[in-house]
Amino acid sequence: MIELDNVAYSYGGAELLSDVSLKLAPGSFHFLTGPSGAGKTTFLKLCYGALVPTAGQARIFDQDVREMTRDDIAISRRRIGVVHQDCQFLDHVSMAENVAMPLKVAGRDVAAEQQNLDDLLSWCGLSSRANALPPQLSGGERQRAALARAVILSPDVILADEPTGNVDWEMSQRLIQLLVELNRMGKTVMIASHDLGLIRATKQHVQARVLRISNRRLQLAGADL
Amino acid sequence: MIELDNVAYSYGGAELLSDVSLKLAPGSFHFLTGPSGAGKTTFLKLCYGALVPTAGQARIFDQDVREMTRDDIAISRRRIGVVHQDCQFLDHVSMAENVAMPLKVAGRDVAAEQQNLDDLLSWCGLSSRANALPPQLSGGERQRAALARAVILSPDVILADEPTGNVDWEMSQRLIQLLVELNRMGKTVMIASHDLGLIRATKQHVQARVLRISNRRLQLAGADL
Amino acid sequence: MPAALTAWLTGDASADRVVPPSGFTAQLTLFAAGVMTFLTVFALALSLATGRLAERWGDDLARASTVRISAPADQMRTQTAAALRVLETTEGVESAQALSAEDQQALLAPWFGPDVPVDALPVPQLIEVTESDGGFDAAGLRLRLSAEAPGAVLDDHTRWRRPLVAAASRLRTLGLLSILLIGGAMAAMITLAANAALAANSQVIGVLRLVGAKDRYIARAFVRRFTLRALIGSVVGMICGAIAILFLPDQGEVGLLTGLGFRGIEWLWLPLLPLAAAAVAYGATRRAASRVLAALR
Amino acid sequence: MPAALTAWLTGDASADRVVPPSGFTAQLTLFAAGVMTFLTVFALALSLATGRLAERWGDDLARASTVRISAPADQMRTQTAAALRVLETTEGVESAQALSAEDQQALLAPWFGPDVPVDALPVPQLIEVTESDGGFDAAGLRLRLSAEAPGAVLDDHTRWRRPLVAAASRLRTLGLLSILLIGGAMAAMITLAANAALAANSQVIGVLRLVGAKDRYIARAFVRRFTLRALIGSVVGMICGAIAILFLPDQGEVGLLTGLGFRGIEWLWLPLLPLAAAAVAYGATRRAASRVLAALR
Ligand SMILES: Nc1ncnc2c1ncn2[C@@H]1O[C@H](COP(=O)(O)OP(=O)(O)OP(=O)(O)O)[C@@H](O)[C@H]1O
Ligand SMILES: Nc1ncnc2c1ncn2[C@@H]1O[C@H](COP(=O)(O)OP(=O)(O)OP(=O)(O)O)[C@@H](O)[C@H]1O
Ligand SMILES: [Mg+2]
Numbered sequence A, B: 001m002i003e004l005d006n007v008a009y010s011y012g013g014a015e016l017l018s019d020v021s022l023k024l025a026p027g028s029f030h031f032l033t034g035p036s037g038a039g040k041t042t043f044l045k046l047c048y049g050a051l052v053p054t055a056g057q058a059r060i061f062d063q064d065v066r067e068m069t070r071d072d073i074a075i076s077r078r079r080i081g082v083v084h085q086d087c088q089f090l091d092h093v094s095m096a097e098n099v100a101m102p103l104k105v106a107g108r109d110v111a112a113e114q115q116n117l118d119d120l121l122s123w124c125g126l127s128s129r130a131n132a133l134p135p136q137l138s139g140g141e142r143q144r145a146a147l148a149r150a151v152i153l154s155p156d157v158i159l160a161d162e163p164t165g166n167v168d169w170e171m172s173q174r175l176i177q178l179l180v181e182l183n184r185m186g187k188t189v190m191i192a193s194h195d196l197g198l199i200r201a202t203k204q205h206v207q208a209r210v211l212r213i214s215n216r217r218l219q220l221a222g223a224d225l
Numbered sequence C, D: 001m002p003a004a005l006t007a008w009l010t011g012d013a014s015a016d017r018v019v020p021p022s023g024f025t026a027q028l029t030l031f032a033a034g035v036m037t038f039l040t041v042f043a044l045a046l047s048l049a050t051g052r053l054a055e056r057w058g059d060d061l062a063r064a065s066t067v068r069i070s071a072p073a074d075q076m077r078t079q080t081a082a083a084l085r086v087l088e089t090t091e092g093v094e095s096a097q098a099l100s101a102e103d104q105q106a107l108l109a110p111w112f113g114p115d116v117p118v119d120a121l122p123v124p125q126l127i128e129v130t131e132s133d134g135g136f137d138a139a140g141l142r143l144r145l146s147a148e149a150p151g152a153v154l155d156d157h158t159r160w161r162r163p164l165v166a167a168a169s170r171l172r173t174l175g176l177l178s179i180l181l182i183g184g185a186m187a188a189m190i191t192l193a194a195n196a197a198l199a200a201n202s203q204v205i206g207v208l209r210l211v212g213a214k215d216r217y218i219a220r221a222f223v224r225r226f227t228l229r230a231l232i233g234s235v236v237g238m239i240c241g242a243i244a245i246l247f248l249p250d251q252g253e254v255g256l257l258t259g260l261g262f263r264g265i266e267w268l269w270l271p272l273l274p275l276a277a278a279a280v281a282y283g284a285t286r287r288a289a290s291r292v293l294a295a296l297r
């Protein structure tokens, strides 16, 4: 699905990531950890084509990122659901409409998916706030809405950047369970997080590989995690 | 310092908080927990006067919030350092300047405090990013910068809303340690968080009371926490 | 209207919801389009009025000359007839007519009073000459006249015609200049307002791009919104301008001035202004949108 | 300049850094102030030129009358003298002067040719009368003239004076109207640009308020920035406008028109425009800032 081949990235100064190679197979489940500022968000951005590697090759759905047109990127984003660390919304439309936005821009019939939307919102504990505008949501509610928006198109790949940083333990378990279910349906999942407790708990339900960014390299974490 | 007396708050619909009474004594250390959407952020906003209670009385430094002029509120914010859940900055000036902003608007001599500023940034692991603009920071770096900005004036009260949601365990220990040191110097500290591990770890260093919002009430959490 | 345009104008109502409904930048676009159209209506009216003025002066004043025949009473008739023959065969003369005794008396009235018997005076005979478009060769005509009718003197008014024609063309330039100025200012203002609005909405554009919207979808939503806004503002400005022009005090023609306003078919210039404003907004928003989009991936 | 104003203009450079340096809304303010001042310069020039025109017509045309004396040759002198005496003692007449034979000949030349001996003709004597500001009572003057000089006829040109005066005052109204229109549009545009800029900077305002800045500190930073921006834009617009006016083609006076431009002391109107623009920007930004601030706590 997504292949990085000796990829390096720098924001202009020194290299932040070097020599990163990774193949995300369909149906795999990955965690991504590393200290704050290590480059987790940068790595995810390389994976969904928001950044172009400064060296090496990144391939998304067998297309070289460098050769993708702007429309190719837009189309690929309908197959990759992303939860951003700083979740942003259209502040003038309701939360439910924001969650349904990917359906709308993909030209899908929103009314036909209404049931799915309602189920998803209620699973994320957002039903009662469906009509609120995003600025009226609490921090955790925003994060849950961002996750709901990322999976509404039932994409092939889900990349989540700290999807549980602002929610309590029970709710984070529910959210992870949702991702685990999607993974069982064959979706590829990658979650960036530094909540080691969460990672440990999840590993009891699914066979997850834990990647760690340290010293600019991507490494497979030991079995202790 | 801050006194809430039978305070209630609603955003227009049903009451979100009812009958909340609390007295924050100088030198106390509080944690605030509760499920996502319970009203932690709302409660903190009542404490620093960003919201006016819909019922009951809130007093900040012995002044009734309802009777404070806009300038009174501005002055009170120089004595209360706040870390917001969605940390916002002036995007066009460097991170270091952002951290020093409270000094500037209070009319203090920024140059004289340069040493403090540098120490603070290096404690928060931000020295190397001092000249970056806020949009160029990682999520965790933004959170640390927000904490640094909240304490730069060495305020009497520090209210932190999820200050460690986006940082790794080691860094969150460092940040909490900073707050504990400040508390030892007599500052009042209140931290909203749902990281129970963090709360447990902190309680080994400082005598902290844990408050919990549930069913619209503010309760003292049991000793198990 | 072609079906494609109608469809575009009606638009995909759901797509339009992605653009925030209002705000200051929106008001700015509306207002800038409205005010600038309003001013352009006036500039246009000024331009058309000066055009008319220049034309009238050019026609009435510049193309009229006089031949004056002073001769002993007995030769008057023959010399007048000879001069008229010469004039009729001169290229560039459209018509030539001897003034009647009454006409001459009316002309002289301010000096002699209405009761003076012109016939009894040795008053010269005047012939009014109307030039055709090309005008005639004054020097040649003078030569021929002096041969045929020695008492005839050609006065082609060149002396005082020149400055008036110059003034008229100055006025015309002024009208054109003002329309260019105000029209250019309108275009620039709409462009800047569209840019400001798009910059203010950069979060919307970013979010749409992140959830998989193609550039065309995003650009179109904004372009339609802003084009319609400029169109509406401009139509309102045009209507207000037209009403103001209609209710200008005193629309009669006085002295050398024609009324500031539109005549008959000239009103058809007005609907062009909103179309121009909409076209400017369309181009500006498209360019601004693709600039903002190019900065994202 | 008072020290307080200088201090305000120079400002606390550090406080100014809190306002983002540029962006489209900033350009918009600069540009709106510049363009609208540029247009106002033209409107002002138009207004002043029409004012001059109206004045000249009012003075030269409206206040000149003629008395025509037709009498047998032997009475001409006495009647002329009598009429002059009457005129000199009439209230509202500033001066009265009999035209010399040469002047009369020049006037009649178009009709009689330059060579006709005016003396030999029963040409009436013309007296040019200049009214004082108040004007005279034409009916009373006529009565007195008919008593003293029966051959005298007063022609006070009312017939063709009226429409010209009306035209002149119409032009003056037009000039004033255009200056009001463009000036008003400038004020509205600067206000909207300031509002848009402040709306775009609401995050800055929120952050400053959160870190303990007083309203005065925040408002002042923005007000200074925008006032200066409007001032600079307006000064540039004024200079461009003045240059354009100076380089307008053909500045001579022709026909009934005076040149579109400024004369001597009239140039002093120009510096008022940037001051007005700055004042508008000051007021608008203050109001916009306190509106944005009032929505925060
Ligand atoms: N401006 C607002 N208007 C209406 N409702 C609001 C507004 N702000 C917050 N709410 C609602 O009030 C409730 C409490 O919000 P608050 O932000 O205080 O929760 P929280 O405890 O901080 O949650 P989290 O842990 O997710 O940050 C939420 O359900 C939220 O949707
Ligand atoms: N646009 C940018 N320009 C320059 N530097 C940047 C930019 N974005 C991020 N960086 C820097 O790159 C480094 C890695 O950032 P990144 O956001 O990938 O970290 P992260 O691992 O996601 O951290 P966190 O856990 O705090 O979110 C950080 O030091 C950050 O300051
Ligand atoms: Mg990150």
Ligand SMILES: [Mg+2]
Pocket (backbone or CB within 6 Å): A138, A139, A140, B040, B041, B042, B085, B161
């Ligand atoms: Mg919160």
